[in-house]
Amino acid sequence: MDRIRIRGGNRLNGEIHISGAKNAALPLMIASLLTDDTLTLRNVPRLADVTLLMRILGNHGVDISVDGKRAGTNGIQGDTMHLTARTIVDTTAPYEMVSRMRASFWVLGPLLARCGEARVSLPGGCAIGTRPVDMHIQALQALGAEVEIDKGYIVAKAKKGLKGDRITFEKVSVGATHAALMSAVLAHGETVIENAAREPEIGDVADCLIKMGALIEGLGTSTLRVQGRDRLHGATHEVLPDRIETGTYAMAVAMAGGDVHLLGARADLVGNVINVMEQAGVSMSPTNQGLRVSRNGAGLKPVSVTTEPYPGFPTDLQAQFMALMTRAEGTATITETIFENRFMHVQELARLGADIRLRGDSAEVHGVTRLRGAEVMATDLRASVSLVIAGLVAEGDTMVHRVYHLDRGFERLEKKLGACGAEIERLAS
Template sequence: MDRIRIVGGNKLNGTIPISGAKNAALPLMIAALLTDETLILDNVPRLADVAQLQRILGNHGVDIMSAGKRPGDHEYQGQTLHISAANIIDTTAPYELVSKMRASFWVIAPLVARMHEARVSLPGGCAIGTRPVDLLNMALEKLGAELSIDGGYVVVKAPGGLKGAEIDFPKVTVSGTHVAVMAATLAKGTTVITNAACEPEIVDVADCLNKMGAKISGAGTTRIVIEGVTKLHGARHTVLPDRIETGTYAMAVAMTGGDVLLAGARPELLQSALDVLVQAGATVTPNNEGIRIARNGAGIKSVDVATAPFPGFPTDLQAQLMALMTMAKGSSHITETIFENRFMHVQELARFGARIHLDGETATVDGIAKLRGAPVMATDLRASVSLVIAALAAEGETMVNRIYHLDRGFERLEEKLSACGAQIERISG
């Protein structure tokens, strides 16, 4: 199993290109099931989750062609996928595929919308709490689908097709919003989703669906209206830049010091996180090429943050911020309001010497002057990269084990960091 070895203490200087967003690429790939024509997606990141979803879609009979590099392409530019679901030969998504990644459960929406039936295994993914699918199922039932659970599978049927409805989510759900929007595009009549998630990835998927002939308005607000259409066609769409990757590298620069351009990053996608970085003592300068992050000389200041749905501070950056706060002056408080069990990185950060006290959903971090390198273990996708951030600033050597979690969500992490002066390498086997 691969490991990453890091010797800390180097400032980061240079340019880090930001990849396409994993959390947009996955639902965009799934949306290809809604049409029998080809959907072309540009800037798709090369990640383990993307490869896994390709296998899942292939099981349904979807043909996916990955275009090779073109003259003038930069090595970090994402891949172009040509996705054709002309003939869906199987409406079952089996346990052995779905259990590896939660987002794959979302195939249930386009399958029932277009084929009027689906049989999808209950999902797996990161172990950060229950993350049930009840709100997704509720949305499909509102649209007229009949649901049952059979041997760990959700079986859904809509013999006459889905029908437009009013869907009011009792709490904000990104996955539920994705599923409701995709399913409603081919439903008869109008669907109104209230208390919808406002994340940029929802907007990106809605933009792509509209290019395919859907009639969606209000994406990015809490009220989305979808006028159902009988058929969608092919389109070409570029995946937006990954705001979580942007925030992660921004915190790495704040942690180590230095000056880095995050090329292709868009500040409006993570303004709340950038505001927190400024409070913590980093200099944040958006420009035409992306976002420059610098911290030269000044120490890290403690901040208090609570995670919240967009446009609030993202839960997917909570672990990275906690790593940054381990060397801040004073005490900081980080409250996790989205997922239970999302403090599994605390015990691993403690191995660097970090002082973190947990009380319910709030972590109190007492900053210290120095972290020391240690052998650590990745527990989930975002927690694993928090260990990398700590290791970059720690004295001595750190070995990060079980990095397959990292490969699910970060494209060429060690290459991007080493190009900016980090002493980091992957050790295979």
């Protein structure tokens, strides 16, 4: 099992290319199930989750080809992927695949909408909370599907097709919004989705669906109106830049100090993060090519945050920000409202010398003057990168184990940081 070793103390200077958003690329790939034409996606990140989803979609009969798979490819730009679901050969998504990645559960809606039936294993993924699928099921039932749970599988049927209706979510859910949206585009009649998630990745998927012939109104709002179509056609779409990767590298620069240009980053996707970082004493300035992040000399100021659905502070940056606040000159309180088990990185940060005290759904972070390198264990995707951020300033060597979590969501992380001056390397098992 690979490990990553970081020797702290180096400032970061240079350029980092921001990859395509994982949280958009995965549902965009799944959208290929909605048409028998070819869907071409550009700027797809090279991640373990993408590779796994390719296998899952292939199991359903999707033919997938990727441009640029040849020696000498520089890897700066994402892949161009062509997905063709000419014929759905299997409407079952098996446990051994779905259990490894939660987002693969989202094939349920498109398979049901196109084929009238689907059998999908209950999901797995990072161990950061139960994340029930009740709202996914309720959305499909609102569209007329018959749904039951049988031996760990969701079995859904709509032999006469789905029918548009009103879906009102009791709370904001990105996954349930994806499920409702990708089901409604092939339903008969109009579907109104209320209390829909407003994350940019939802809008990116909706933009792609519109290119495929879907009729969707209300993008960027909490109410989406979808006029169902008999079929969708092929399209070409570019995946938007990853706002979580943008925020992560911004926090890495803030932690280590220096000046880094995040190429391809979009300020409009990380407005709340920019506000928080500027309060902490970090400069984030939009440029014609992305965002420039710098911290030169000044100490970090403590800033308290609460994770919220977009446009609030994202839960996917909570662990990274906690790592940053371990070096703030004072005390910051970080409150997690999205996932109940998302403080598992606290005990690992403590191994590096962090002073963090848990109080229910909040973590009280008392800044320390220094961290010390140690052996630490990644527990989930975002927690793993928080340990890397802390390692950038820890005295001596920090060894991060279980970095397969990192590979699920960060493309070439050690190379990107290394190119900017970090002393970081991957050690093969």
